[in-house]
Amino acid sequence: MPTIRINGADHAVDAPQDKPLLWVLRDDLRLTGTKYGCGRALCGACTVHVDGQPARACVLPCGTLGEREVTTVEAIGGSEIGRRVQQAWAEMNVPQCGYCQSGQVMAAAALLERIPHPTDRDIDQAMSGNLCRCGMYTRIRAAIHRVAEGL
Secondary structure (H helix, E strand, C coil): CCEEEECCEEEECCCCCCCEHHHHHHHHCCCCCCCCCCCCCCCCCCEEEECCEEEECCCCEHHHCCCCEEECHHHHCCCHHHHHHHHHHHHCCCCCCCCCHHHHHHHHHHHHHHCCCCCHHHHHHHHCCCCCCCCCHHHHHHHHHHHHHCC
């Protein structure tokens, strides 16, 4: 039974090595903030952090994690940047339907950890793999800039 580290805690998971992390999170650990979107790593709804880097949980086999740390949207507010991203999202009324927002928040937090003062181009590149059917891209960019102003 493999052990995986999620949000700072070790979890023994009785799952096949090739089971996607998304389903381990949602079905086995009941962490439902990470969403299923496409199942092919194309939409970004399932974005989590693996050792601080954005990763698509829908195609990441749980058996490949080893000792790496996984952070989900349930815990991103525990970091200063994650908390600020969540706050900016609320202040700027970014979510409409909200379905993609956990992945959007995770991608934005990873960007701001890597580049504290991103340009529009940096934002567009970092967020390009996260789709929003409601078209909130300008609000997402504005919220990222708001966080960057405070860093």
